[in-house]
Amino acid sequence: xxxxxxxxxxxxxxxxxRVVDPVGGVDAVLDxxxxxxxxxxLGTELDTNSHRxxxxxxxxxxxxxxxxxxxxxxxxREDEETIASGTAAAAAGGYCAILAMxxxxxxxxxxxxxxxxxxxxxxxxxxxxGFLAAITKEQRGTELTEMAELAEAGAAGFSDxxxxxxSPGLMRRALQYGAVAGRRIALHCEETTLSREGQxxxxxxxxxxxxxxYPSVAESLMVERDLALAAYxxxxxxxxxxxxxxxxQALRRARADGVSATAEVTPHHxxxxxxAVRSLDPNVKMNPPLRAAxxxxxxxxxxKDGTITAIATDHAPHARHEKEVPFEAxxxxxxxxxxxxxxxxxxxxxxxxxxxGTLLERMSAGPAQAYGLDEPRIAVGKPANLVLLDLxxxxxxxxxxxxxxxVNSWLLDQTVKGAVRTTIAAGRVVxxx
Amino acid sequence: MAEIRxxxxxxxxxxxxxxxxxxxxxxxxxxxxxxxxxxxRTFERSLEREVKKLPTLKGRxxxxxxxxxxxxxxxxxxLAAKRLSADTMSIKSSGSSVDKGESLKDTAIxxxxxxxxxxxxxxxxxxxxxxxxxxxxxxxxxxxxxKHQHPTQALLDLYTxxxxxxxxxxxxVAIVGDVLHSRVARSLIxxxxxxxxxxxxxxxxxxxxRGIEAMGCETTIDIGAIAAADVVYVLRMQRERMxxxxxxxxxxxxxxxxxGVTPERVRPGQKVMHxxxxxxxxxxxxxxxxxxxxxxxTQVRAGLVTRMAVLYDLLTSGPVGVKTESxxxxx
Numbered sequence: 217x218x219x220x221x222x223x224x225x226x227x228x229x230x231x232x233x234r235v236v237d238p239v240g241g242v243d244a245v246l247d248x249x250x251x252x253x254x255x256x257x258l259g260t261e262l263d264t265n266s267h268r269x270x271x272x273x274x275x276x277x278x279x280x281x282x283x284x285x286x287x288x289x290x291x292x293r294e295d296e297e298t299i300a301s302g303t304a305a306a307a308a309g310g311y312c313a314i315l316a317m318x319x320x321x322x323x324x325x326x327x328x329x330x331x332x333x334x335x336x337x338x339x340x341x342x343x344x345x346g347f348l349a350a351i352t353k354e355q356r357g358t359e360l361t362e363m364a365e366l367a368e369a370g371a372a373g374f375s376d377x378x379x380x381x382x383s384p385g386l387m388r389r390a391l392q393y394g395a396v397a398g399r400r401i402a403l404h405c406e407e408t409t410l411s412r413e414g415q416x417x418x419x420x421x422x423x424x425x426x427x428x429x430y431p432s433v434a435e436s437l438m439v440e441r442d443l444a445l446a447a448y449x450x451x452x453x454x455x456x457x458x459x460x461x462x463x464x465q466a467l468r469r470a471r472a473d474g475v476s477a478t479a480e481v482t483p484h485h486x487x488x489x490x491x492a493v494r495s496l497d498p499n500v501k502m503n504p505p506l507r508a509a510x511x512x513x514x515x516x517x518x519x520k521d522g523t524i525t526a527i528a529t530d531h532a533p534h535a536r537h538e539k540e541v542p543f544e545a546x547x548x549x550x551x552x553x554x555x556x557x558x559x560x561x562x563x564x565x566x567x568x569x570x571x572x573g574t575l576l577e578r579m580s581a582g583p584a585q586a587y588g589l590d591e592p593r594i595a596v597g598k599p600a601n602l603v604l605l606d607l608x609x610x611x612x613x614x615x616x617x618x619x620x621x622x623v624n625s626w627l628l629d630q631t632v633k634g635a636v637r638t639t640i641a642a643g644r645v646v647x648x649x
Numbered sequence: 650m651a652e653i654r655x656x657x658x659x660x661x662x663x664x665x666x667x668x669x670x671x672x673x674x675x676x677x678x679x680x681x682x683x684x685x686x687x688x689x690r691t692f693e694r695s696l697e698r699e700v701k702k703l704p705t706l707k708g709r710x711x712x713x714x715x716x717x718x719x720x721x722x723x724x725x726x727x728l729a730a731k732r733l734s735a736d737t738m739s740i741k742s743s744g745s746s747v748d749k750g751e752s753l754k755d756t757a758i759x760x761x762x763x764x765x766x767x768x769x770x771x772x773x774x775x776x777x778x779x780x781x782x783x784x785x786x787x788x789x790x791x792x793x794x795x796k797h798q799h800p801t802q803a804l805l806d807l808y809t810x811x812x813x814x815x816x817x818x819x820x821x822v823a824i825v826g827d828v829l830h831s832r833v834a835r836s837l838i839x840x841x842x843x844x845x846x847x848x849x850x851x852x853x854x855x856x857x858x859r860g861i862e863a864m865g866c867e868t869t870i871d872i873g874a875i876a877a878a879d880v881v882y883v884l885r886m887q888r889e890r891m892x893x894x895x896x897x898x899x900x901x902x903x904x905x906x907x908x909g910v911t912p913e914r915v916r917p918g919q920k921v922m923h924x925x926x927x928x929x930x931x932x933x934x935x936x937x938x939x940x941x942x943x944x945x946x947t948q949v950r951a952g953l954v955t956r957m958a959v960l961y962d963l964l965t966s967g968p969v970g971v972k973t974e975s976x977x978x979x980x
Contacts, residue, residue, distance in 0.1 A: 415775075418859055418860070419859065419860045420860035420861075420862075420863035420864075421860075422858070422860065423858035423859060423860040423861040423863065423864065424835065424860075424861070424863070424864055425775060425797055426775055426795060426796030426797040426798075426832060426835055427775060427796070427797075428796075429858070429859065431859070496775065496776035496779055537752065540752070540754050540780075541752060541753060541754070541774075541780070542753065542772065542774035542775060542776040542777045542780055542794075542795075543774070543775055543776045544774040544775055544776070544795060545774055
């Protein structure tokens with residue numbers, strides 16, 4: 217389900233790093249040897265066997281990250297992102313796998329479109345990438361795509377991300393047929409008759425600024441509907457980019473009732489609130505919108521207690537000129553692949569709100585499990601999917617540093633802590649700073 | 650949960666010395682308002698002279714850019730600049746390069762190349778004046794941005810109230826009507842808050858923005874609440890917003906019956922204001938609009954002198970609001 221450009225597997229030793237593998241319960245200073253792209257040994261003072269040596273002293277070596285939600289804008293808006301630039305950005309962000317959403321021009325709703333993307337990825341992807349296909353043709357919410365054929369052609373899952381499956385009847389059919397395809401269905405939960413023309417979270421800030429509100433209930437109502445359908449059909453589902461306290465509550469209840477539901481949250485929803493919109497900066501405009509402080513607290517708590525198991529960037533590149541307009545005229549979405557770890561480390565781990573292990577798990581094993589991908593692990597016999605992190609590095613996020621073709625980051629010119637030094641994906645070094 | 654630190658504190662690159670703008674009431678202090686009102690009063694007296702033109706801003710250039718239709722605001726800004734001897738230029742979106750798809754940024758840069766001292770802008774989108782302020786060197790005056798702010802309207806309303814009552818502190822103002830879509834209401838709530846007046850918003854439920862009480866006002870759906878106010882401030886029912894089956898209210902007819910300001914609903918001596926243009930028979934009964942207690946024409950005259958005061962203030966001394974970027978806070 218993951219595709220990357222051709223490259224030889226490597227022989228490496230990462231020496232003397234603090235190895236943190238939350239799933240395996242490992243947190244110790246160790247050497248890690250990789251033979252032909254596979255982790256061959258963990259130990260102290262390992263023989264380097266004339267392998268290439270990466271000095272890890274003072275650094276953290278963790279399972280590389282998995283981003284289950286990015287927009288690569290290909291086909292259709294290659295001026296904003298390409299498979300090459302997006303996967304290079306992913307590698308720089310510490311990711312060994314990303315999943316691209318199908319809301320492109322044209323929509324990825326046929327095996328032919330998907331096949332062309334996979335072919336491009338095999339030629340030019342700098343790091344492994346998978347593709348979701350649409351649930352409905354052209355994401356119009358009226359007709360199911362040929363999910364079984366799409367799964368066979370390599371689709372990693374199904375989503376109409378960017379818009380909801382408005383009809384409950386069709387949503388039910390999608391869950392039913394999803395079982396045939398054997399891939400996860402991922403849902404953008406939005407009741408558009410409630411969010412219509414909404415620019416930001418509905419609350420005191422929108423009331424004061426005059427923006428049309430996009431209320432929390434527009435999300436949570438759809439979350440409740442989809443969880444009810446999943447319960448009724450006994451089918452799993454994945455909830456995209458949750459933003460509201462009410463949604464978290466609904467998910468928690470459903471999971472306690474045995475519904476097989478996973479969910480993701482973005483770095484921006486974990487770090488910012490609707491107060492940020494007072495800047496009128498189009499780089500804090502996204503869908504779902506930044507919500508109130510209480511929503512943010514609920515998201516952080518859900519991330520900690522495992523109600524939400526995945527962090528997803530919802531990396532959404534936009535052309536510069538499309539964001540250099542008044543807030544209301546700007547498109548929704550911000551980039552995130554290259555800043556996610558630093559933002560979350562700075563905001564949540566350094567102040568002691570979330571343990572490092574939890575963050576690493578929710579950026580790697582959690583999202584992998586949501587889509588049934590192999591979990592990146594630091595264990596003998598596993599493919600080398602590793603990230604070397606410098607937790608002490610403090611730096612300013614500069615526009616020129618991005619590998620993404622777009623620079624619509626909410627972190628521009630922000631000083632953060634925590635840098636990715638090296639990324640190893642599927643047994644080869646895909647990024648080194 | 651531990652305290653969450655604020656991000657984006659240093660979001661922007663180091664700012665150049667702040668240019669002074671008049672973009673939002675949120676950016677100004679009570680002292681700014683007092684000074685502007687006092688300046689306006691001086692100008693009012695100067696307009697009583699036979700020759701009304703003052704040489705104060707001779708040689709200065711004021712560009713008015715209007716992306717939305719306007720009678721009162723655009724004419725009063727133009728006349729205000731002319732009364733102060735500034736050169737003026739007016740650009741309307743129709744018939745300009747905006748028709749050809751030019752972006753606001755490019756239009757602003759183009760106009761900025763003429764080195765204007767002030768750009769007055771009205772735009773249907775929130776934040777347009779801030780964008781102009783970022784890309785030009787001019788002082789920017791917000792003549793209305795979307796549903797956000799209309800700060801000179803608030804200033805002229807304060808002026809009108811003060812002239813009528815001799816004070817603002819402790820005054821009770823009921824703002825009636827479509828608060829949801831009203832930049833006038835937002836600026837006025839903040840301005841009245843600054844000067845120690847009390848505000849009650851009266852509107853149908855769907856036209857009261859959720860959370861607006863945080864601006865420091867009370868809300869009610871009961872039109873009877875206007876009886877307690879010193880001033881009944883009637884907002885325009887924005888017909889263009891009432892289309893497309895939005896169902897904010899079932900009909901204008903129903904609105905007029907339930908929330909229209911009629912002679913039966915106002916007390917003798919109670920002052921009535923309206924920012925214009927009025928929908929007679931909808932939000933305001935013609936008998937109320939034309940009554941001696943209505944201050945609507947006074948508001949128009951106040952518009953001229955307060956806008957003169959804003960131009961004068963920006964181009965001479967006092968610090969009118971300086972912020973183009975708000976400071977971000979995360980609780």
